[in-house]
Amino acid sequence: MNSPARSLIGQTIVDDGPISFETFMEIALYSEVGYYRNEDVFGIAGDYYTSPHIHPIFASICALQVEKMWKAMDQPAPFFIMEQGAGDATLAKDVLEAISILNQDLYSSLxxxxxxxxxxxxxxxxxxxxxxxxxxxxxxxxxxxxSNELIDSFPVKMIEIRDRKIFEIYVGINSRGSFEEILVPIAIDDYMDFLPSKIEQLNGYRGPLNTKMDDWYSNISDALNCGFVITIDYGFDREVFFSMEKSHRLLQTYYKHVDGSNPFQRIGSQDITAHVDFDTLKQSGHKYGFKECGYFSQAEWLNSMGLDKLLCKMRADGLENRNTINLISALNDISGLGGFKVLIQGKNVEHFDVRDLNSDVFWPPGLEFPQVKNVHMSNARKPETWETNFF
Ligand SMILES: C[S@@+](CC[C@H](N)C(=O)[O-])C[C@H]1O[C@@H](n2cnc3c(N)ncnc32)[C@H](O)[C@@H]1O
Structure with a gap:
């Protein structure tokens, strides 16, 4: 079926000739008829849940992290949290509620x-x-x-490696009117910053290439004069990212809580995402003065602030219902959301290890967590046919 997004892409190709996959993804997701113009994207009526939608405990731990950073910076006022790709603002609202519970001084400067x-x-x-x-x-x-799951939603180039040569994938239209891929050779030298040093063992490899990270950090650098950058997303270090094991598996689609791999299906109705190469993030960040202060799996990071202890206590107390405990456990389950990466970088702050900063953190006893609301999965009623897909 010809969706408006499909028609727009088709017309662009008719007018201008084949387009890069990056342009295809840009139109499919962000044009006026793109996926992100749809009303229901997040949550039960949408296509996927992210960590902030599971339970407000995720935002509470983010709030704890921000409070620790604010204290380490000598409690500056005014103080700003800037969230790019805030989605439906679930994280924003819950972080603010958590900070209002946790620390009124920080809340009033925020x-x-x-x-x-x-x-x-x-x-x-x-x-x-x-x-x-x-x-x-x-x-x-x-x-x-x-940012949480922002970078995976950036339009990416797609490349394929064949016989030590690198090709970029373009999208054209064949004689039957269907989209077809066109492989265009690219100069390896132009992409040295993004590629692994050896490509000999990657014959047949296909994966995304996000070349916009320098622009992204340049923009953050203009926005943030002094402070920290917390990037939460799914992806790998470069060695794993560029491996035959991950070949063809780094671009994903999401539709009604089911993941797929064909970006040419349901154009404008399904999400398209690309895993992140965290070495590129570290490298680009460094160029703009952001020094690495911590790099963890989401599970390690949440546990460093007491999530594992909290879950043990909840299980022992038996006060929370089992479904809620299972949902919260998904946040630090290393085979799911807990396997996401958390990269923390600092600019114009005393360089330190976030591990030291977090070692004594825990949600203060006696303080309530922010309220569970309708947007949270812990409050959602699960239809019988629904397959759980967390991202
Ligand atoms: C996968 S969603 C994640 C939403 C939210 N952070 C969460 O965890 O639920 C990605 C979001 O990033 C937004 N986005 C993508 N590129 C962006 C950009 N360059 N600037 C601002 N927002 C962007 C999209 O519109 C979308 O709302």
Whole structure:
């Protein structure tokens, strides 16, 4: 069926000739008829859940991390949290609620800036500013920049390695009117920063190449003068990323909680995402003055702030229902969300190891967590036919 997004891509190719996969993904996701214009993207009625949607404990731990960083920076005021790719602002609202419970001094100095290419609708909240954009303004703020599953949603080039040569995938239209892939040779030298040193063993490899990280860090650098960048996403270190084991498995689609691998299906109705090469992130960040302060699996990071202890206590107390405990456990399950990566970088802050910072952190006893709301999976009723897909 010809969806509006499919028609727009077809017309672009008719007008301008074959387009790179990156342009295809840009139109399929972010044009005026693209996937991210759909109302229901997140949650039970949408296509996937992310960590903030599981339970507000995730946001509470993010809030703890921000509070630790704020204290380590000598409690500056005003203080900003900037979240790019804030989605439906679930994380933003819960982090603010958690900080209001945790630390009134921080709360009163805090503004949370949510930036997203989608329009974000929220009820009045004097601490939240909404910006609809694909980048941050040059705020030059002090604070914390955070993103969860942002980078995986950036349009990427797709490459294939054949006989030590690298080809970029373009999309054209064949004589039957269907989209077809066209492989265009590219100069290896132009992509040295993104590729592994040896490509001999990668004959037949296919995977995404995100070449926009320098621009991204340059933009964050203009927005954040002093503070930390917390990047949470799924992906691998370069050695694993560029391996035959991961070949053809790094570009994924999501539709109604089921994952797939064909970006040419359901154009405009399904999400398309690409795993992240974390070595590129570290490298690009470094160029713009962001030094690595910590690199963890999501499970390690959450546990460093007490999630594992909290779960043990919940199980021992038997006060929470088992379904809630199982959902929260998904956050630090290494075979699922817990296997995501958390990269923490600092700019113009005393260089330290986040592991030391977090070693004594725990949600203070006696304090409530933020309320579970309708957007959270722990509150959702699961239809019988529904397959759980967390990202
Ligand atoms: C996979 S969703 C994640 C949403 C949210 N962070 C969460 O965890 O539920 C990715 C979000 O990033 C947004 N996005 C993608 N590229 C962006 C950009 N350059 N600037 C701002 N938002 C962007 C998309 O519109 C989408 O809402």
């Amino acid at each position: 503004t949370y800036i949510c930036v997203d290419r989608r329009k974000i609708e929220i009820d009045d909240n004097s601490h939240i500013e909404i910006v609809q954009s694909n980048q941050l303004e040059p705020f030059h703020r002090t604070g914390v920049f955070i």
